[in-house]
Amino acid sequence: MPYSPPVHSIKQSEQSRLQGQKEYNRTKRENQSFYSSSQWTKASKQYRKANPLCVMCNGKGITTPAQCVDHIKPIKYGGDPFSHDNLRSLCNMHHAQVTVEQNEKYNK
Numbered sequence: 001m002p003y004s005p006p007v008h009s010i011k012q013s014e015q016s017r018l019q020g021q022k023e024y025n026r027t028k029r030e031n032q033s034f035y036s037s038s039q040w041t042k043a044s045k046q047y048r049k050a051n052p053l054c055v056m057c058n059g060k061g062i063t064t065p066a067q068c069v070d071h072i073k074p075i076k077y078g079g080d081p082f083s084h085d086n087l088r089s090l091c092n093m094h095h096a097q098v099t100v101e102q103n104e105k106y107n108k
């Protein structure tokens, strides 16, 4: 890790902004109004309450509290913003990882 931001003091959107992905940053700005909307804040909180563990850590037999709710198919690529089929709880490490993978996958 080139740097370790103090996770506790950084909001989820800020955390994502710092991941150093130009394309992702652009996407985030475009979606900023969505991610700061009370509708999403409420929906993501509810989802995380029902799914409190990182699904990717869980798949490896590791129990890690989820720190964010990820869209499996990004909204800008037509993913449903509120369908639970398109959501998954992730820790910050896996969220950063899948964000990079998604950008590579969808920018081909």
Ligand SMILES: [Zn+2]
Pocket (backbone or CB within 6 Å): 054, 055, 056, 057, 058, 064, 090, 091, 092, 093, 094
């Ligand atoms: Zn994880």
